[in-house]
Amino acid sequence: MESLSDTKWDVLISGTGLQNSLLALALSRSGKKILHVDENVYYGGAEAAFSLQEVDEWLEKIQGDISSKPFRNASLWKAEASDGTAGLSFSRAYTLTLSPQIIYSRSKLLSNLVSSKVYRQLEFQAVGNWWIYDGETEASLRRLPNGREDISQDKSIDNRAKRSLMKFLKFVVNYENLTETWEPHADSGLAGFLSRKFQLSPSLQSVISALTLSFEPSDQIPVKWALPRIARHLTSIGVFGPGFGAVVPKWGGAAEISQVACRAGAVGGGVYVLGTGIKTSETVTEDGEQLSKVELSNGENVKTRRIVGKNTGHDLANLKSVSKIIAVVSSPLTSLFQSSIEGSPLAAVSVLVFPSKSLPEGTAQPNPVYIMVHSSETGECPSNQCVLYATTLKSDNSKAVLEAALSALLKSTEDDEGKLLYSLYYEQEQQASYASLDLAFNDEILQAVEDQWKTIMADDNGTLEGSFMQFEDREGMNNDDDDGDEGF
Numbered sequence: 001m002e003s004l005s006d007t008k009w010d011v012l013i014s015g016t017g018l019q020n021s022l023l024a025l026a027l028s029r030s031g032k033k034i035l036h037v038d039e040n041v042y043y044g045g046a047e048a049a050f051s052l053q054e055v056d057e058w059l060e061k062i063q064g065d066i067s068s069k070p071f072r073n074a075s076l077w078k079a080e081a082s083d084g085t086a087g088l089s090f091s092r093a094y095t096l097t098l099s100p101q102i103i104y105s106r107s108k109l110l111s112n113l114v115s116s117k118v119y120r121q122l123e124f125q126a127v128g129n130w131w132i133y134d135g136e137t138e139a140s141l142r143r144l145p146n147g148r149e150d151i152s153q154d155k156s157i158d159n160r161a162k163r164s165l166m167k168f169l170k171f172v173v174n175y176e177n178l179t180e181t182w183e184p185h186a187d188s189g190l191a192g193f194l195s196r197k198f199q200l201s202p203s204l205q206s207v208i209s210a211l212t213l214s215f216e217p218s219d220q221i222p223v224k225w226a227l228p229r230i231a232r233h234l235t236s237i238g239v240f241g242p243g244f245g246a247v248v249p250k251w252g253g254a255a256e257i258s259q260v261a262c263r264a265g266a267v268g269g270g271v272y273v274l275g276t277g278i279k280t281s282e283t284v285t286e287d288g289e290q291l292s293k294v295e296l297s298n299g300e301n302v303k304t305r306r307i308v309g310k311n312t313g314h315d316l317a318n319l320k321s322v323s324k325i326i327a328v329v330s331s332p333l334t335s336l337f338q339s340s341i342e343g344s345p346l347a348a349v350s351v352l353v354f355p356s357k358s359l360p361e362g363t364a365q366p367n368p369v370y371i372m373v374h375s376s377e378t379g380e381c382p383s384n385q386c387v388l389y390a391t392t393l394k395s396d397n398s399k400a401v402l403e404a405a406l407s408a409l410l411k412s413t414e415d416d417e418g419k420l421l422y423s424l425y426y427e428q429e430q431q432a433s434y435a436s437l438d439l440a441f442n443d444e445i446l447q448a449v450e451d452q453w454k455t456i457m458a459d460d461n462g463t464l465e466g467s468f469m470q471f472e473d474r475e476g477m478n479n480d481d482d483d484g485d486e487g488f
Helices: 018-026 052-064 108-115 148-153 159-172 179-185 190-198 202-210 223-236 254-267 398-412 443-457
Strands: 011-014 034-038 071-078 124-134 140-143 246-249 271-274 278-286 289-296 301-304 321-329 349-354 369-374 386-393 420-429
Touching: 011 018, 011 301, 018 034, 018 254, 018 443, 034 254, 052 071, 052 420, 108 443, 124 202, 124 398, 140 398, 148 159, 159 190, 159 202, 159 223, 179 190, 179 223, 190 202, 190 223, 246 254, 254 271, 321 398, 349 398, 369 398, 386 398, 398 420
Parallel strands: 011 034, 034 271, 124 349
Antiparallel strands: 071 420, 124 140, 124 246, 278 289, 289 301, 321 386, 321 420, 349 369, 369 386
């Protein structure tokens, strides 16, 4: 095999996380010489998905390296099989993702996956029901209204509040043209804005703020940040069918997109090397051209015209950290996936929101908790089990908060037989200012990829050849063959 050092590379990409993998996809038809490396022995970076055995290996690595970023303080608990309850299945029956992001129907990512033809290698599942935990009156889950029809049928909301809520929904889907209403309050907290301008009660403020998927309490969410996210949620419902507004890729979420994108890069001639990172780099001049001379961790030295890596240049000092638990339970939690909308598909993912200070007394909960409940339809666990992905902003007691939320969830469902079989706790710090911790895919990441693509593809005059993620079918390939497994 030809040595990596024998080639003058156009681009060296370090890391196979979602952003860098999408860049590899965007460059897969460019004809450029792409070397894509990852210090990990698996694809996906912070969006990776693991079997149970692979989780054990990942955990050992995290616990053995206190400087390991972006993860830390990982610990694992497994139930002992004793009372006859069905326990964990074999390792590869599970695909547990580090990044259980949902993708809204109106996300540009979906249209780019279609125009680049790789959508054929992906299978998407519906994110259907949204629930909110009512800890004050009933300590139970109630369905979040998704639109006018849901609101009109919700008997827990009085008629006056319904009119106020309808007024807000009409406003928010057209907020970009109603700047005089919200711009004077752009930096104010969402809760106060909803109270002053729309007379919404604290309970309805919690309902609205839940749609932002913000880790902050509603009074700390800036109005200018919240409105586009609420509008994204509401305008995405019904795009692909009744009753849902978001999807997830089957078999591992964002990790599956990273795999498919890297596969496209390999088919386009890119070379992939796992278990290898960048050790050092320096600028050299060769034949009048400035290059980067890079020493890889496997001992090889390569030269490249451009490096795209995980170091974004952002100051990470003020970026957030979250606490997460990935849990497996011995129940399908069927009641959480039943749709109230006629004709809607069976949801594979339901979203549960625990507003700040909503958990039972004795649990200090300063921030909201979100739990993404994945059924076996996602391909992430065996039938009759579910995977729960719980997330909250990191605090001194965030692990206890997450455990209390999981316990409250299991107590609030109709199935009292659901037992916790597996619980992986870890903390994750934000890697860049475009919010890699988001629970929904952020199109700002896609914009960053497009900006990188333009920089790489522009000639000396700044002229671009081709369009971003716009590809024709490959000659001689049918739908099943396109972007196959070559190079892996």
